[in-house]
Amino acid sequence: MRMDFTIILEETILKRQIIDTIAKYDTIIIHRHVRPDPDAYGSQLGLKELILANYPEKKVYAVGEHETSLSFLAMPDEIADEVYKDALVIVTDTANTERIDDQRYTKGKMVIKIDHHPNDDAYGDFRWVDTTASSCSEMIYELFEEGKEVANWKLSDASARLLFAGIVGDTGRFQFPSTTVKTFKVAGELITYNFDRNQIFDGMYEMDHKLLNLQGYIYQNFKMDENGAAYVKLTKELLAEFDAVPSEASLLVGCLGSVKNICAWVVFIEESDQIRVRLRSKGPVINTLAKEFNGGGHPLASGATAYSWEEAEQVIKRLQEVCATYNV
Known part of the structure; x- marks a missing residue:
């Protein structure tokens, strides 16, 4: 007290x-x-x-x-x-x-x-x-x-x-x-x-038709491993195909939270000179992971930056390790 x-x-x-x-x-x-x-x-x-x-x-x-x-x-x-x-x-x-x-x-x-x-x-x-x-x-x-x-x-x-x-x-x-x-x-x-x-x-929550289409793409194309670590990559070319800009794509980061058995996830959003890394979690702390990649934030909602798709793969690997440890 x-x-x-x-x-x-x-x-x-x-x-x-x-x-x-x-x-x-x-x-x-x-x-x-x-x-x-x-x-x-x-x-x-x-x-x-x-x-x-x-x-x-x-x-x-x-x-x-x-x-x-x-x-x-x-x-x-x-x-x-x-x-x-x-x-x-x-x-x-x-x-x-x-x-x-x-x-x-x-x-x-x-x-x-x-x-x-x-x-x-x-x-x-x-x-x-x-x-x-x-x-x-x-x-x-x-x-x-x-x-x-x-x-x-x-x-x-x-x-x-x-x-x-x-x-x-x-x-x-x-x-x-x-x-x-x-x-x-x-x-x-x-x-x-x-x-x-x-x-x-x-x-805050109404969406243009194009963003609903992009959300559908996310649901159809995200990848998730056996420990519930998930990711999806939104490249510049993909965003252009859906006539969406990075700030609009960021509105969709939370949508994977409704996926059953998901533990934590990352949405990569490519910009002109970098890749925005949007991390979300249903349990494991991920702001420490974000700090490893030029970022930070809350324990269950963080952001970071990658400067190549090779670096993005490192983020995925680390997220998978975090979820595997959490589920032990």
């Missing part, structure tokens, strides 16, 4: 430190990771809306390259270099500096890291990292709860909508093991706000 209390106390201090720091700065710039997913947008833009709801006089920006598949959520801002002068920079949902979208984050006066991935890269002037959180969006809601207590913060409908989307995205509609009792409680609070949940679900 003492250990749990200590963790709670430390997190409370960190959250209050973040709240106090936000209150002091006139300009706040929020970053997130490259190739954003709903939680990246949800935590980043949800935090922006949260701050604006409580400090409307502040200048708050959310930056990074826009992902068109997430247009239904929001649009990031474009700002000049000089805006960073004397600004507070907050980076959400990003484990390491290499994955921060827009490397100008170093130009601000102070950097805060808020993240739920393993803290392998402890960047920033101070950081709040909670690997037990289902999503970074869940953490932003916790920040609101603390702000409500100490600074009478309020949560806007716009912020609630974005945080809900982020939680839904990173929990796979509350199906992933990272979903906790706290996650359901937070989601239950968020849906009391005024936003269209159907619009969020449609935006």
Whole structure:
């Protein structure tokens, strides 16, 4: 119990430190990771809306390259270099500096890291990292709860909508093991706000006909060994055949999770200069494997990079070894 209390106390201090720091700065710039997913947008833009709801006089920006598949959520801002002068920079949902979208984050006066991935890269002037959180969006809601207590913060409908989307995205509609009792409680609070949940679900899960065809290809062509280690390769030529781009193919990574007896799987998505390695698991920890190939992430959902199909074969071999050991 003492250990749990200590963790709670430390997190409370960190959250209050973040709240106090936000209150002091006139300009706040929020970053997130490259190739954003709903939680990246949800935590980043949800935090922006949260701050604006409580400090409307502040200048708050959310930056990074826009992902068109997430247009239904929001649009990031474009700002000049000089805006960073004397600004507070907050980076959400990003484990390491290499994955921060827009490397100008170093130009601000102070950097805060808020993240739920393993803290392998402890960047920033101070950081709040909670690997037990289902999503970074869940953490932003916790920040609101603390702000409500100490600074009478309020949560806007716009912020609630974005945080809900982020939680839904990173929990796979509350199906992933990272979903906790706290996650359901937070989601239950968020849906009391005024936003269209159907619009969020449609935006996140409706697919073009071409992607459904590509999903069919994945189901028909993935390979799985006797230990449940599976893989499928989506080459540039194959993506062109289905008129799909890598970011669209990434939306299909989770579909193999419905395969009976699957243990862990990898989807290779070839880009112009590298091969994206998308790893998912139903049991064995695979973020350590991802680190072997220029990546990282969560224990059951990680990403990495291969620079040739020969290297991709090494990933497959290692995944098969991991599943074989897990099934012993």
